[in-house]
Amino acid sequence: MKHFKAFIVCIIAFLFNIGCRKFVELDPPATLLVTENVFQRDETANAALSGLYTSMVEQNMPPFLLALYTGLYGDELNTVYVPNRPVYQNGLRASDAVTNEIWSSGYKFIYQANSIYEGCMASKSLNSMVKKQVMAEAIFIRAFWNFYLVNLYGDIPLVTTTNYSHNETISRSPVSKVYDRIISDLVIAQSSLNENYVGANSISTVNDRVRPNKATATALLARTYLYVGNYTAAAEQATLLIENSDVYSLEPLNQVFLIASREAIWQLAKPTPTGNINTYEGSFFILTGVPQFDLRQSTTVSSQLVNSFDAGDKRKDLWIGTYTDASMTPSKDYYFPYKYKVDNSADVTEYTVVLRLAEQYLIRAEARAQQNDLNGAISDLDKIRERAGIPPIASTNPTISKDNLLIAILKERQRELFAEWGHRLLDLKRTKTLDAVMTDVAPSKGAIWNATKQLWPIPQAEIGNDPNLTQNTGYN
Incomplete structure (x- = not known):
């Protein structure tokens, strides 16, 4: 039995670490081998899914890199790491x-x-x-990554099969079609996922929130509906989570990113053994010295973000850290994302938070405002403001206009969701304010902004491999 399990693990490792010469390239016999062996047994099917989550945390560190690259690309972050300063300086070439x-x-x-x-x-x-x-989680993960790909690259290949002969010549699908597929996948996942969070056997109920459940699909569905302008559906989905107070509630700011956070809807955990890293966000963002010329501990919070906080906002005090270089006269302060408090520790207290309840309040606030329910929108927005320790809109500006309320919600999203999964950059894009913001900000990063930078370049190697794949405008 032990040798059989080791054999299956090797097959899974082979499948999940295939090269990226073509994003869907895999030799057919290997596909058959994996299918015939892995999915005959519950434990190995569960292991295959576990391997997927492991690769999402470990393989190129997507949670950290998404926060980093989108933050550098927008107005959240700066870095001394030369290759990424900023990611579009001197032209973002598709080849490298x-x-x-x-x-x-x-x-x-x-x-x-x-x-x-x-x-x-x-x-x-x-x-x-x-x-x-397992099938519901798989289809959820497909929707999750299609969401990010379509927002960052625009029209994208819609890959729904492992058929290599089909995928190697696939063309780009329009954004609207990709969104349709994301929504249909999420609706299916929502209807099939367990109400509870399940353990390694996909059946037993556990406290950890590292496996997607019905609420996880609901959360991403609420966000997706907001992005496509279906405000009624966005508010309805967010309400399902907000009203499920037996499971989800806003936490004090210092507890939001802890393992046992009731605010978390979905988390990612590094596999055991974890070494001394709880999350890559903590290990790489926290400054323990002067920013260095390396990917790790090289990033600072931009002045635009630091200055966006109102006086007395506890998020600035608790979620933005300061390293003071006392070797200089006068001393110099460096600010960094400090939502995750653990740099390196064998004591695991934090997981990466992917989806959380605060976003759902902000989704419903925006959806309600768009439907002219300003009182409902203000009520939701004030939940977030009150936790942050700043005066509620209801008392400071109760007659606020719809347009100004939407601006206030966007600003609240900037302060609440910074350095998390690209929220700020995607918010600026979908609200059509990215060009205006980055035209002002880009020169401070040593770059010049133009509208073609709204989309990232498709890797040139993929263009070479797929004759039907075209490049985004402005790249070569």
Whole structure:
């Protein structure tokens, strides 16, 4: 039995660490081998899914890199790390752009999810509850990464199969079609995922929130509806989570990113053994010295973000850290993202938070405002402001106009969701304010902004491999 399990683990490792010469390239015999062996047993099907989550945390560190690259690309972060200062300085070339890592990782995870989904679908021996949960999680992961790819790259290949002969010549699908697929995948996942958070066997209920459940799909569905302008549906989905107070509630600021946070809707955990790193966000963002010329501990919070906080905002005190270089006269302060407090520690107290309840309040606030329910929008916005220790809109500006309320919500999103999964950059894009903001900010980063920079370049290697794949405007 031990040798069989080791054999399966090796197969899973092979599948989940395939090269990225083509984002969907895999030799057919290997696909058959994985399908025939992994998805005959519950434990190995669960192991395949676990391998997917491991790669999402470890492989090129997507949670950290998404926060880093989008923060550098927008008005949140700066860095002394020369290759990324900023990521579009002197032209973001398709051949060697650092953002290529997000494309490659995203499609690798989508391929893995498709492989798991197809393997479970074909299996006749899996426990029905395991099969249903694993397939639902796989389709959720596909929707999750399609969401980020379509927002960062625009029209993208919509990969829904492991059929290599089809995928190697696939063309780009319009943004609207990709969103339609994301929504349909999330609706399916929402209907099939367990109400509870499940453990390694996909059945037993656990406290950790590291496996997607029904609420996880609901949270991403609320965000997606907001992005496509379906404000009624966005508010409805967010309400399902906000009203589920037995499971979800806003936490004190110091507890939001802890393992046991009731605000967390979905978290990612580094696999054991974890070494001395709880999260890469903590390990790489926290400054313990002067910013250095390395990817790690090289990033500072921009003056635009620091200056966005109102007087008395506890998020500035608790979520932005300061390193003071006393070797200089006068001394110099460096500010850094400090939502995650653990730099290096064998005591695991923090997981990466992917989706959380505060965003759902802000989603519903914006959706309500767009539907002219200003009182409802103000009520939701004030939940976030009150926790932050700043005066509620209801008392300071109760007659605020719809336009000004939407501006206030966008500003609150900037202060609440900074350095988390690219929220700020995507907010500026979807609200059509990115060009105006970055035209002012880019010179401080040593760059000049133009509208073609709204989309990232597709890796040139992918263009060379797929004759039907075209490049975004402004790149070569």
